[in-house]
Amino acid sequence: MSDMHSTPDITTLGALLARLPQTRDDLADLYRDLHTHPELPFAETRTAGLVATRLRDLGLEVTTGLGGTGVAAVLANGPGPRILLRADFDALPVQEQTGLPYASTTEGVMHACGHDMHVACLLGALDLLVAGRAHWAGTLTAVFQPAEEIGGGAQAMVDDGLFDRIGTPDVVLGQHVAPLPAGLIGCDPGPALAATDALKVTLYGKGAHGSRPEAAIDPVVMAAATVMRLQTVVSREIAGGETAVLTVGALNAGTKDNIIPGTAELKLNIRTYTGPVRAAVLAAVKRIVEGEAAVAGATRAPDIEPIDTYPVLVNDEDAVARTLAAFRRHFGEESVLDPGRATGSEDCGIFATASGAPLCYWFFGGIDPDTYRKAQTAGTADRDIPSNHSPHFAPLIEPTISIGVEAMTAAALTWLTPRQT
Template sequence: MTSARASVMKGLDDVRPGLEDLYRELHAHPELAFEEHRTAAEVARRAAAAGCEVTAGVGRTGVVALLRNGSGPTVLLRADMDALPVQEQTDLPYRSTVDGVMHACGHDMHTVCLLGALDLLARGRDQWSGTVLAVFQPAEEMAAGAKAMVDDGLYERFGRPDVTLGQHLAPIPAGWLGCHPGPAFAATDSIDVRLHGKGGHGSRPETTVDPVVMAASTVLRLQTVVSREVAAKESVVVTVGSIHGGTKDNIIPDHVDLALNVRTFDVQVRDRVLAAIERIIRGEATAAGAPREPELTFHSAFPVLVNDDAAMARTKAALDEAFPMIIDPGPVTGSEDFGHFGTAAGVPTVYWLFGGEDQERFVTAYSGGTFERDIPSNHSPHFAPLLQPTLDGGVTALVTAALAWLGPGSAAS
């Protein structure tokens, strides 16, 4: 395995300049979910040039690239392509040229790393056998892209893999990886809430039922769900991310809208938390004398992403040979729809983190207790991973993981 990886990776020096140019290009021209037309076209062009069978328009704007190399296992490698509605605030020379849109989560890096891995694997065909099923997914940020591709006949049209492998950029040092077996990324539920009151003049609150006050009480009471209704050993996050109500300072509105986000790792805990949230919202409305029951709309977006224990152990054993620093970050409260690919295929899922931060800056901030303040996280307008060695690390991780599952090549016989 070490010999095969070394042989395949010899081509990195040749492809690196083109990959770096592509990363700058994608970062400067981000596209939102299901709008990744420019990105998808470039992906399709480059994958075809590497010798892949390419099909575009899978799951609306997704691209599938098949790299066949004789009989053997089929390994799915995935990269997501969409950006976020964030105004970039970095000083990068290749910062976003699209107003209000930014690659603030690293999906541009994911895409380039997978293209690089495909190119290297195509050049090193004598080192492996089987099929690489490369999936360039749209709309991960909407929790819709993976399902859209599966529903569009991904496995019926292109074959069912033996394992699904993927990675995500994280604010840990470039050259580091993060691997965690079992539940690794949280499930996400979103709840839209409308609290109904009775509007009127701000000078006569006694004639109204004020939904703004009702909303304030609800938000405060919701903070007790995690602290008083969930065991300390469980990881749960309840966030009220949006409050909208009213039009003028002297008008009490007739309703207020809240948007909630919930992260959990356990099905029973999830059910308990969602029930508590509904109870509190309805109870606060009753206590305020609301003329109508609140309206709650539940959206189950991301399921828990569970890394198969045995498959993670096999993949990590290979990664250990290529990376001197692999940490266990524990369960991550962020969410991912990548798990849908493995679940739909009925095969193991393996998903890891790869770093993009300057090591000295990371260590200084972490040891000084200023990590949250000084190291921009994913979705921050200041998120700016190092181009290198981040790119080399991501390409190396994908190649290494793929070779851990593909069959031996002719060079090994």
């Protein structure tokens, strides 16, 4: 493992990046194509096909259908470390409202989280690394993952024998475009992204005519009381020094104004960083949901069902320090920051946990710097800068793609063994 402690010089990185201007237009076209044709989790067949074709054209050994629609590729280039570079490629059930000429043509589906950008950047980095293979030694593995948005894709690929196909990595590297100025890179060591528990709660009442509420057990009132009581979990049951978020993202009940329905459904999203806090929040949700149903006189206990779960994403401190040192050398000190922990969630960490490898997962900006600066000066950045999952989210194509390609290439070279040419 002594090769893992080598450090690429800026000349080597520059030699690889010299090819980037030749590929920018193609990567931009690819990005626009992916953005126009988004696909939902585990249905990314067109995207997977495009990715697999490009990987084969680069000369990599390609495996498709991993975990359903996942794609993995390997390039063995002599003795040295085995690194895993990861991108996700599923879209969201969002109706796009950007007005872009390359906006989604799929009704109700949009790349609202930037996974199309991740694919373009990783393919761009692979192109540079393959073309510059004389400068490094080791084994390059790339994972294009489905279904990140439902927290199932990484585990599905692992369960389908990913590491039997590509080998066990010595490090896992991943990145995500964010509503930051293009040119900035942020990475937080330790528990950087929260665990998620998404739950569906079904409350059972008794239906009746709206004119005779005395004949009903009203699940709408039951749901309203439950929502209000759930707001006390974080504020009154979690210590001030801990972090938790509990959001009721959906409340559905009834079909008509004069009908009291028989059921109501809530969808909850919980974010935590530690096992004890997670257990406390989940226990409080169960107690409150069941308690409000009992107080309302429900004749059937509510159902609480999991929708999806993400583990905490933990960045290895040494891996972060080493990778960020390379970013600072290339991009400059002023372009690299520690954004602190975020309450978003990601399943990229599963590849690290399942393989026992350290993880470095960073964010790179995708917003026009002038637009961001003006909004920040006006104090309206939260309102005027669309975030991930917004129907208006639209990363600036350049320099965002170039920054993402450069970051992934620099990170990869940080872990591969340099060769004298």
